[in-house]
Amino acid sequence: MTLTPLQLAAAFTERFGAEPSGIWSAPGRVNLIGEHTDYNDGFVLPFAINHSTMVAARPRADRSVRVCSTLTPDDVVLSDLDALTPGSVKGWAAYPLGVLWAMERAGYSTPGLDLLVDSSVPVGAGLSSSAAIECAVAVAANDLSESNLSLTELVAIGQLAENEMVGAPTGIMDQSASLLGEAGHAVFLDCRSRESRLVPLDLEGAGLELLVMDTRVSHSHATGGYAARRRSCELGAELMGVAALRDLSVGDLAEAAGVLDEETFRRVRHIVTENARVQDAVDVLSGKGPAALGKLMATSHASMRDDFEISCAELDTAVDTAVSAGAIGARMTGGGFGGAAIALVRSADSAAVTDAVARAFAEAGFTAPVIFPVLPASGAGRVA
Structure with missing residues (x-):
């Protein structure tokens, strides 16, 4: 059970023998569209969700750090902040210490800090539980150290932690959504310039819900599949003579087909077409509204399944079943190889879609999915 800020403060006091200086929170995120485009200097359209990580924190008189979670009785004791080096911390503690x-x-x-972490963001579901931890700790450390870093500077801090300390070659999307999100909006992010703007995403006003369908197939960005896709993208950019795949348009794909091997071409085609879909989605949301996103979600999932090959049987089952049961659109979200899919549904159809996906998983012999609605929420900050 997720704790309230008051309950987390009490748990901190019991664990550390003193009250916390404050409670900070950062949300997970759903990526509405734009997968694997971030590290290719491209475009993404995530939003912060109403599931978050909280951290209770208190400064120490020395340079040591103690970090622990409500989910485990074990403390991580680091005798000296100066002893931290990339790879020196294993497991989930690498995120806050990073x-x-x-x-x-x-x-x-x-x-030095005492930190107690609590979270309602499902781990391994592609909702960026890792960035939620990073961003909650970042805003807490920023406040307690009086460093006065901007939110965009904290995005870079979170990415550096994940790239170097954790060893996951991720871009800036997750931290940007968690830090810059606003209720009722998505964040349109240019990953090259790091410029962002809010795009209306009033699901409630449109009578819609976004269902997260957690397949319970766990994944890890630090494992080989994610890194292999990144290498393919870098190879494709090099062979096409551009700094990043962001610099290619759909019109360049015919030339690319003659330059690249078949697999690299498909990887490149996904990124190029996905960047175009993100920009189209921004136009749709700014005009017709979220109910018109269905076709873009469908083509995005097909591209990830066939060209980038990051889907799996459980994700495909969730997406196909949701659409058959009445969803406006559905697609996998996150890094792939498991995790979650999302389905945009009319509120009146939510229960039917949920039931249909659960039945399909049972009939296929898959682990039962966890399905729940999310709404666009505000980004990280102090809550107590």
Whole structure:
């Protein structure tokens, strides 16, 4: 059960023998469209969700850090912040400790801290539970150290932590959504310029819901599939003579087909067409509204399934069944190889779609999915 801020403060006091200085929170995210485009300098359209990670924090008089979670009785005791090096911390603690390391690396000194983490963001579901931890700790450390870093600077801190300390070659999308999100909006992010703007995503006003369909197939960005896709993209850009795949348009694909091997071409085609779909989705949301997103969601999923090959049987079952049961559109979301799919549904159809997906998983012999609605929520900040 997820704790309230008051309950987390009480748990902190019991664990550490003193009250926390405050409670900070950061949301997970759903990526509405734009998968694997972020590290190709492209476009993404995520939104912060109403499931978040909270951290209770208190500065220490020394340079040591103790970090623990409500989900485990074990404390991670680090005797000295200066002893942190990439790869020196294993498991989930690499995310919060990586943020402190990244702040120090960027020239901002943080005090020693006691940290207690609690989260309602499902782990391994493609909803960026890792970035939620990073961003909650980042805003807490920023406040307690009086470093006065901007939200966009904290995005870079979170990415540095994940790339160097955790070893996951991710872009800036997850941290940007968690830090910059606003209720009722998605975040349109240019991953090259790092410029962002809010795009209306009033699902409630349109009578819609976005269902997250967690397949319970766990994934890890630090494992080989994600890194292999990134290498293919870098190879494709090199062979096409561009700095990043962002620099190619749909009109360049005919030339690419003659230059690249078949697999690399398909990887490149996904990125190029996905960038176009993100920009089309922004236009749709700014004009017709979210109910017109169905076709873009369908072509995005097909591209990830066939060209980028990051789907799996459970994700395809969730997507196909949701659409057959009346969803406006559905697609996998996140890095792939498991995790979650999303379905855009009319509120009146939500229960029927949920039941149909659950039945399809049972009939296929899959682990029962966890299905729940999410809404666009506000980004990270202090809550108590």
